[in-house]
Amino acid sequence: MSVLYITTQGAYLRSQAGRYVVTHQDQEITAVPEVAVEGVVLMGNIQVSTHATQALLDAGIPLIYLTRNGRFRGLLQPGYPRNAAVRLAQYEAALDTDFALAVARRLIDAKIQGEIDVLRKWRRNGWLVGDDPVDDLTDLRRTLDDRVVLSDLVGLEAAAARRYFQGLGAALPPPFVWAGRHRRPPTDPVNALLSLTYMMVVGEAISACYAAALDPLIGFLHQLDYGRPSLALDLIEPLRANGCDHLVMRLLQAETLTADDFVHGDNGCRLSEDAMRRYLTHYESFARSARGGRAALRTAVTRLARGLAKAVRDREPLVIDTSMEGPE
Structure with missing residues (x-):
């Protein structure tokens, strides 16, 4: 089973004879058996028939709405969380300062460990030469237990991120260069790919929150902010480096995406339509791949959500399994 991504602007999704059929201007683009679909992602101006919507809901399949550039807009989730006790817990x-701090500390610890792991992987692959941030990140990680307020933890995480991104920049293949993190809008191809991939995984995390009966808006590391899915952002932190960033690096190193695949405009830098389709093919493969007994990215997000639900329900330490893997 796989996720059906629809990117053609003005396309129409309908259910017909046990298949999901996508058309554009009355011409069929693709058709897949309904039993082969585990999720549907609509990017931009896509229409969906009532029959298709009902078929998705009946099958328990989420329908995710993204902008054309991949920003999360909303989610049609089948049913509703039935375990209200988990949300209450x-x-x-979240109001228990000590517990919230412990969860935030665990998330940052796992994030920095992921940064260390992926930098070592890039060095093994021959992508990262020269300056090595691993020792500095290891030293920062050792001081986590000394941080007793959230603002100090956030400051440490920011310091680690700055050092880590220096390593990411050093591992980029030419002609790509690192000029710092620029989000809204992304100003260059590397930032465009990072932002797109983070947004894709945030969508996965929001869906995982609902499936685990959690509220995606109430986080522990990311504080309350109107409309922000703070818990979903919490969940992707341990997976940013070894998941999202590694996928981006692989696509650039293998020249699957090149500088010619990006367009620049008033809304910043983004992938062309053809490049977006190629990206989504590789993203889906990466999100589903698992090797050597290690979990795929999508499975890792689900495990994190379930682990957090158990932690808040039983008031026990959060256990994070970061043994997530895609191809080297």
Whole structure:
């Protein structure tokens, strides 16, 4: 089973004879058996028939709405979370300063470890030469237990991120260069790919939150902010480096995406339509791949959500399994 991504602007999705059929201007683009689909992602101006919507809901399949550039807009989730006790426990846990701090510390610890792991992987692959941030990140990680307020933890995480991104910049193949993190809008191809991949995984995390009966808006590391899916952002932190960033690096190193695949405009830098389709093919493969007993990216997000639900319900330490892997 796989996720059906629809990117053609003005396309129409309908359900017909046990298949999901995508058309554009009355011409069929693709058709897949309904039993082969585990999720549907609509990017931009895509229409969906009532029959297709009902078929997705009946099958328990989420329908995710993204902008044309991949920013999360909303989610049609089948049913509703039935375990209200988990949400109540989550709200209580978020108000427990000591518990919330412990969860935030665990998330940052796993994130920095992921940064260390992926930098070592890039060095093994011959992509990272010269300056090595691993020792500095290891030293920062050792001081986590000394940080007793959230603002100090956030400051440490920011310092680690700055040092890590220096390593990411050193590993980029020419002609790509690192000029710092620029999000809104992304100003260059590397930032465009990072932002797109983070947004894709945030969508996965929001869906995983609902499936685990969690509220995606109530986080522990990311604080409350109107409309921000703070818990979903929490969940992707341990997976940013070894998941999202590694996928971006692989695509650039293998020249799957080149500088010619990006367009620049008033809304910053983004992939061309053809390049977006290629990206989504590789993203889906990476999100589903698992080797050597290690979890795929999508499975890792689901495990994190379930682990957090258990932690808040039982008021026990959060256990994070970061043994997530895609191809080297």
